[in-house]
Every structure is written in C-alpha cells, then in structure tokens.
Amino acid sequence: NAGVMQNPRHLVRRRGQEARLRCSPVKGHSHVYWYRQLPEEGLKFMVYLQKENIIDESGMPKERFSAEFPKEGPSILRIQQVVRGDSAAYFCASSPPERGAGEQFFGPGTRLTVL
Amino acid sequence: GEDVEQSLFLSVREGDSSVINCTYTDSSSTYLYWYKQEPGAGLQLLTYIFSNMDMKQDQRLTVLLNKKDKHLSLRIADTQTGDSAIYFCAPVPMDSSYKLIFGSGTRLLVRP
Numbered sequence: 001n002a003g004v005m006q007n008p009r010h011l012v013r014r015r016g017q018e019a020r021l022r023c024s025p026v027k028g029h030s031h032v033y034w035y036r037q038l039p040e041e042g043l044k045f046m047v048y049l050q051k052e053n054i055i056d057e058s059g060m061p062k063e064r065f066s067a068e069f070p071k072e073g074p075s076i077l078r079i080q081q082v083v084r085g086d087s088a089a090y091f092c093a094s095s096p097p098e099r100g101a102g103e104q105f106f107g108p109g110t111r112l113t114v115l
Numbered sequence: 116g117e118d119v120e121q122s123l124f125l126s127v128r129e130g131d132s133s134v135i136n137c138t139y140t141d142s143s144s145t146y147l148y149w150y151k152q153e154p155g156a157g158l159q160l161l162t163y164i165f166s167n168m169d170m171k172q173d174q175r176l177t178v179l180l181n182k183k184d185k186h187l188s189l190r191i192a193d194t195q196t197g198d199s200a201i202y203f204c205a206p207v208p209m210d211s212s213y214k215l216i217f218g219s220g221t222r223l224l225v226r227p
Contacts (some may be wrong), residue, residue: 004157004168007154031213033213033215035215036215040219041219042119042203042217042218042219042220043158043203043215044216044217045214045216048213048214055213056213056214091157091158093157093158095213103148103163104157104160104215105160106150106157106159107157108155108156108157109156109157
C-alpha cells in the first residue's frame with residue numbers, strides 16, 4: 001500500500017527555467033495539498049486541490065506558480081521562471097474525504113535548488 | 116490568521132521524558148495535530164487531540180491541551196535515540212479545516 005509519492009526527490013534548475021513537481025497521492029485519496037518549507041522553517045500551506053478543482057490557492061504566489069490535479073495522473077506543481085528564492089522543499093500531502101482533513105499523509109518532498 | 120510558536124531546540128538524555136511545548140493564537144481551532152519530521156523526510160502524523168479534550172494518551176505519547184491559555188504540549192516517555200527529529204504542532208482553524216498551520220518546529224536531540 002504505497003504512500004504519497006513525489007518526484008523528483010531533488011531538482012536543480014537555473015534561474016529562469018521551469019520546475020515541475022509531481023505528486024501521486026495515496027490510492028483512493030481525492031484531496032491533495034501542497035506545502036513549501038524554507039530552510040529552518042515550518043511548512044507553509046500553498047494550495048488545496050480535489051480532482052480537477054482548485055479549492056483554495058490562498059498560499060500560492062500570484063505569479064509564476066500554478067497547480068493542477070487532473071482526472072487522471074498525478075498532481076503537478078509548476079513554477080515558471082524560477083528565482084533563487086524558490087529554493088525550498090516542496091511537500092505534497094493527501095487525505096481521503098471522509099477523514100479529518102488534518103490527517104494528511106505527506107510525501108518525502110522535492111528539494112528544489114535554484115542556481 | 117493563526118500563529119504558532121514553539122521553542123526551537125530541546126536536548127534530553129536517552130530514557131528521560133521529553134516535553135515539547137506549543138502555543139497558538141486561534142481559539143477556534145478544532146483539531147490540534149503533532150507531526151514528526153526526520154532528516155530528509157516528509158512529515159509523519161504522530162497524534163492529535165480534539166479541542167474539547169484536555170488530555171490524550173497514546174502509548175509513549177501524552178498530549179495536554181490548555182484551551183484557555185492556548186497551550187499544547189507533547190510528552191514523550193522513555194525517549195529513545197530514534198525519537199530525534201523535528202516536531203511540529205499544527206492546529207486546524209475552524210474556518211479552513213484542511214489548512215494545517217505549522218510553527219517552526221522543535222528540534223529534539225536525544226543523547227545516548
């Protein structure tokens with residue numbers, strides 16, 4: 001019973017390039033959340049998605065960041081024209097609809113380094 | 116919005132008890148979670164408490180909630196070296212039940 005899968009685990013990009021982070025939730029989970037963790041800080045909520053819908057993107061920067069969770073396939077967090085300040089660990093979590101939403105199952109994260 | 120404060124660092128000897136404290140600001144928080152993060156890994160849910168409880172025990176873990184003071188603590192009995200990690204408390208606000216609000220975490224170091 002696989003947990004949340006994220007890939008790649010490590011991603012290096014140069015300034016101005018695009019970063020695509022993938023997240024496959026636990027099988028049967030229809031809710032996906034993305035969080036960002038800067039060095040020595042806690043996780044900060046970015047976006048909450050259900051299949052084909054963005055429910056809350058209040059934590060997403062207004063520009064360059066987008067997220068999707070298509071009907072088929074993984075959830076994608078996309079960062080266009082990356083800058084050094086985007087360097088962080090990005091965590092995806094999932095939850096089933098019938099459990100408390102705080103019981104989120106986290107993936108191992110993608111560590112993005114922008115050169 | 117919710118603000119969560121934790122002390123940054125705690126060092127204990129193996130076999131002793133550890134107590135990790137957390138204060139939060141949103142009194143409407145319905146659930147309060149404790150997560151553990153090991154180096155290079157994601158977060159693992161440890162335990163949680165409903166806001167209408169003041170204590171919950173789960174094997175070596177005891178959670179205490181003082182709702183009046185908005186203070187939450189996690190006690191780990193008989194702390195082991197494998198407990199060394201960063202511990203995050205995460206209240207869930209009533210108005211957005213899916214949005215975990217994390218503090219900076221407490222780094223627990225267990226000395227042999």
